[in-house]
Amino acid sequence: MNTTAPVVQVENLLKTYGSFAAVDSVSFEIQRGETFALLGPNGAGKSTTIEILEGYRDRTSGNARVLGIDPGKGGLDWKARLGIVLQSTGESGDVTVREQLTHFAGYYPNPRSVDEVISAVGLDEKAGTLIRKLSGGQRRRVDVALGIIGRPEMLFLDEPTTGFDPEARQQFWQLIRSLKFEGTSILLTTHYLDEAAQLGDRAGVIAGGKMIDIGAIDELGGAEARVPIVRWRAGGVRRDERTDTPGALVASLMVDGTEPAGLEIIRPSLEDIYLKLVADHATASELENAR
Amino acid sequence: MSTTTSAPTAVTKSSLGSSLGRNLTLGVSRIKYEVRAYFRQGDSVFFTFLFPVVMLTIFALAFSEQSFGSDDEPLSAAAFYLPGMLAAGLLLSGLQNMAIDIAMERSDGTLKRFAGTPLPIMSYFIGKMGQVFVTGVLQATLVILVASVGFGVELPSEPSKWLTFAWVFVLGVTTSAVLGIALSALPRSGKSATAVVIPIALVLQFISGVYLGFSLLPVWLQNFASIFPLKWMAQGMREVFLPASFEVLEQSESWNLPGVAIATGLWLVFGLIMTRMTFRWIRKDS
Numbered sequence: 001m002n003t004t005a006p007v008v009q010v011e012n013l014l015k016t017y018g019s020f021a022a023v024d025s026v027s028f029e030i031q032r033g034e035t036f037a038l039l040g041p042n043g044a045g046k047s048t049t050i051e052i053l054e055g056y057r058d059r060t061s062g063n064a065r066v067l068g069i070d071p072g073k074g075g076l077d078w079k080a081r082l083g084i085v086l087q088s089t090g091e092s093g094d095v096t097v098r099e100q101l102t103h104f105a106g107y108y109p110n111p112r113s114v115d116e117v118i119s120a121v122g123l124d125e126k127a128g129t130l131i132r133k134l135s136g137g138q139r140r141r142v143d144v145a146l147g148i149i150g151r152p153e154m155l156f157l158d159e160p161t162t163g164f165d166p167e168a169r170q171q172f173w174q175l176i177r178s179l180k181f182e183g184t185s186i187l188l189t190t191h192y193l194d195e196a197a198q199l200g201d202r203a204g205v206i207a208g209g210k211m212i213d214i215g216a217i218d219e220l221g222g223a224e225a226r227v228p229i230v231r232w233r234a235g236g237v238r239r240d241e242r243t244d245t246p247g248a249l250v251a252s253l254m255v256d257g258t259e260p261a262g263l264e265i266i267r268p269s270l271e272d273i274y275l276k277l278v279a280d281h282a283t284a285s286e287l288e289n290a291r
Numbered sequence: 292m293s294t295t296t297s298a299p300t301a302v303t304k305s306s307l308g309s310s311l312g313r314n315l316t317l318g319v320s321r322i323k324y325e326v327r328a329y330f331r332q333g334d335s336v337f338f339t340f341l342f343p344v345v346m347l348t349i350f351a352l353a354f355s356e357q358s359f360g361s362d363d364e365p366l367s368a369a370a371f372y373l374p375g376m377l378a379a380g381l382l383l384s385g386l387q388n389m390a391i392d393i394a395m396e397r398s399d400g401t402l403k404r405f406a407g408t409p410l411p412i413m414s415y416f417i418g419k420m421g422q423v424f425v426t427g428v429l430q431a432t433l434v435i436l437v438a439s440v441g442f443g444v445e446l447p448s449e450p451s452k453w454l455t456f457a458w459v460f461v462l463g464v465t466t467s468a469v470l471g472i473a474l475s476a477l478p479r480s481g482k483s484a485t486a487v488v489i490p491i492a493l494v495l496q497f498i499s500g501v502y503l504g505f506s507l508l509p510v511w512l513q514n515f516a517s518i519f520p521l522k523w524m525a526q527g528m529r530e531v532f533l534p535a536s537f538e539v540l541e542q543s544e545s546w547n548l549p550g551v552a553i554a555t556g557l558w559l560v561f562g563l564i565m566t567r568m569t570f571r572w573i574r575k576d577s
Contacts, residue, residue, distance in 0.1 A: 054407055056573060076307040076409040084407035088400055094328040103324050106317060107410050109307070130331070146404070 005068065007032050007154050007185040008053060013062035015048055015209075022048045024209035025062070035176070035186040037200035037217070039193070041278055045209040046189040047087055050158050053187065054084050067154055080108055083152030083184075085160050089139050093132030097123055097142055100131060101149055108150030120175050121145045122168065137163045144172065148179065155179065157188045161195060173198050193271040205274060207281045221273035228267050232260040307409050314413045321418020326425050335392075338489075339383045340426060343376040343434050346502070351442045359504075364536055369442035374528035375501040376434050381460070381524050382492055384427040385467025389419060390474040390488040397573075398481030406572035416472075423468040431460060444532075452531045455548065459527035462555050466520055469562035476569040500525045506540040513542055520558040527551040 008030035015023040023045040030036045038046050051057045053064060055071040064071055069078045095103070098114060105111035118127050121141040126134060131142055140163050147155060157176075161169045169192075176186065176199050190196055196203050197217055204214040213220055227242045230249050243249045246265045253260045268276075307313060329335055351369035360366030396402050405415060438444040447453065474491070478484040496502055498512055499521035505513065516522040529537065530546035538546055 056403070056406065076411060079407060080307055080409040082407065084404075086400065086403065086407070094331040095324065099324070099327070103320060104408065106320050107408050150408070 004032075006030060006065075007034075007067055008036075008187060009063065009065040010049075010053070011063040013049065013052065013064060014060045015045075015052060015057065016060045021209050023052070023059075026206065026209070026211045028204050028211065028214055030185055030187060032185055033180070033183045034201045035180055035188060035199050037196035037203040038187065038189045038206060039196055039203055039274060040189075040206035044206045046206055047158055048209075049206070050156055050187060050189055054082070054156055055079075080150060081153045083147040083150060083155040085143050085147035085155075085157045087158040087162075087189075089136075089143055093130060093139075096128050096130055097134075097145075098127045100142065101145055104146050105149050110151050111149050112151050114149070117145045117149050120148075120178070122171050137165060137168055140164065141168070141172075144175070148175075152184060155184050155186045157186060157190075159189055159191065161190070161192065169195070193269070193274055197270045205277050207278050208285055210281075212281045213277055217270065220270065221268075221277055225273045225276060226268055228265055231262070231264045231266060233262045234260065238262075307411075314411050315417070317410060317414035318417025318421070321414055322421030322425065325418045325422035329422055329426060335388065339388045340430055341433075342383055343380040343430065344437050346379070347372055347376045347434060347437060348441070351438075360534065361536065364534055366534065367442065367444065369438050370444040370532070371504075373434070373438045373444055374532045375525055376438075377431055377460075377528045377532075378463070378499070378521060378525035379496055379501045380427065380430045380434060381463040381467050382495065382521050384430055385423050385464050385469075386471035386474065387488055387492045388423065388426070389468050389471025390477075391484045393419070393472060393475035394478040394484035394488075395481040397475070398484075402572045412570075412572070419472065420465070420468055423464060427460070427464045447531060455527065456531045459524060459531070459551060459555075462552065462559070463520070463524040463527070466555050466559040466562060467524075469559060469566060470520070473562050473565035473569060495519055495521045498522075500529075517542070517554070520555050523551045523554040527555075 006029040008028075010029070011027050013023050013026045014021065026045070026049060028036070038049065040046050048057065052059050053066050053071050055074045058072055066074070067078065067081055097118060101114045101117060105114055115127075118124055121144055123138065123141055123145070126138060131139060134142065140160070144157075144160055147157070161172055164172060173195070176188075180186065180199075186199075188196070188199060200217050202215060203217050203220055205212050205220065227244055228246045230241050230243060230246050232239055232253065241249060250260075250263065250265070253263075266272075329340075347369065350372045351367070354368035357368060358365040359368060359371035393402075435446065439446055474488065475484075478487040495516075498508065498516040499505070499519065500508070500516070501521070505516075505522070505525065508516070513522075526541065526546065527548065529541075530548060530551075538544065541547065543550075
């Protein structure tokens with residue numbers, strides 16, 4: 001087995017519905033053991049991309065390989081190496097958490113221990129409860145548990161923590177870190193930028209079906225997007241200035257000895273950078289459409 | 292990173308799809324899972340499982356004073372309705388149960404989840420057929436017990452009658468279940484499944500001699516009902532449980548068991564072809 005080959009390879013992926021391109025020439029790779037976060041607004045094409053890679057949708061054109069296999073043609077052997085947590089919870093629910101996991105574990109050649117997985121998703125106390133009697137967040141944890149029960153090499157997580165309370169999200173992050181530690185490769189879509197920052201090694205930002213930026217989490221948006229902003233008011237007017245030397249700028253504002261009004265030094269968070277990327281893209285496509 | 296990361300190398304040796312043993316093992320696991328879930332659903336237990344018993348009881352009590360036979364050979368309401376209720380059970384446990392169950396599973400995401408796992412479709416179907424078979428056998432046993440113990444219906448003693456019962460039951464429940472799987476493609480959503488399926492099942496029951504004596508129906512309606520398999524299943528059940536004197540009331544003045552086998556068998560083949568053509572885990576791109 002060639003362990004240096006990327007687990008996911010996507011080249012010029014295109015998916016059109018009529019004249020609408022849901023995914024438009026998207027390219028990226030995920031290396032073995034890496035966690036890649038796909039970020040973007042609702043309807044940007046995140047789920048379409050992930051569902052093509054899971055084998056749920058056919059692509060219009062372009063290349064896609066998951067664990068070296070074309071996802072449109074993946075058989076049972078291929079599926080046994082994947083873990084899939086879909087965006088929507090699907091559960092008939094007339095079985096208990098433990099029954100469901102024990103049953104699904106039987107589908108896989110080398111499953112994890114059912115009790116360990118139940119503990120890992122924090123459902124020990126609910127193991128004997130019918131799934132339909134669980135809360136939304138608890139059902140979501142069952143989805144995650146079913147996604148990892150088969151000891152996947154490649155795990156797809158489509159907005160996995162929707163409906164989690166803060167404690168459950170912390171616990172979930174811990175679980176994902178332990179999966180990463182074991183070498184699981186992960187493709188994650190999320191709305192929570194802190195989640196991407198906590199878990200992701202690299203991220204891609206997708207908007208209007210296009211990949212508008214891709215890179216290590218702490219390099220997203222380029223060095224320029226991370227330049228601190230000094231903000232103050234002078235004569236009632238708000239001033240913003242980007243500078244690599246905020247201390248010097250503040251010192252220069254103090255030369256006449258008066259305290260500048262409303263002084264702030266802001267280091268752009270991932271969320272700020274992301275929002276700016278998406279906003280810039282929206283403006284650019286409006287300009288394009290206007291032409 | 293540890294070196295245990297490429298653990299599932301054993302997977303690449305055996306092919307999960309082509310192993311019959313694995314398909315069967317998972318099929319048996321599916322049967323247990325399906326039967327357990329079935330009996331936890333209150334509505335399916337009532338409308339599918341207990342329905343024939345409830346109807347038999349109602350008819351037996353409502354018409355307890357009437358005889359459905361001749362003056363020389365009186366027949367109680369329970370005895371008269373027993374074969375029809377058994378046929379109804381075949382339709383409910385097979386067609387109605389499968390059509391609604393699978394339509395629901397399609398709409399609530401259960402099938403989509405299976406599509407992303409290494410569960411073979413064959414094991415899924417083994418599970419469904421097993422569930423139909425187990426619940427169908429229990430249902431028929433219950434109906435026969437209630438008729439016999441509760442309402443004193445005399446059961447046939449000849450082994451040949453029970454042999455007929457066995458093949459009509461197996462062929463009937465299989466055909467009914469396969470047609471149900473094919474029919475599950477029809478409802479557009481899980482919510483509309485009962486609204487689509489139950490009227491079809493109900494009309495079939497009324498025109499096929501389940502609730503109304505078949506010989507009382509006009510000839511044109513009898514001919515129309517003969518297109519569908521339920522009429523033939525009910526006829527087979529009448530051969531087993533009704534006195535021989537009732538044979539002349541049948542369409543060709545005969546129980547016509549070969550006709551029962553042929554008509555039901557043709558529907559089985561039709562159902563299998565339709566299922567093969569239409570069944571998918573998911574409708575891609577929907």
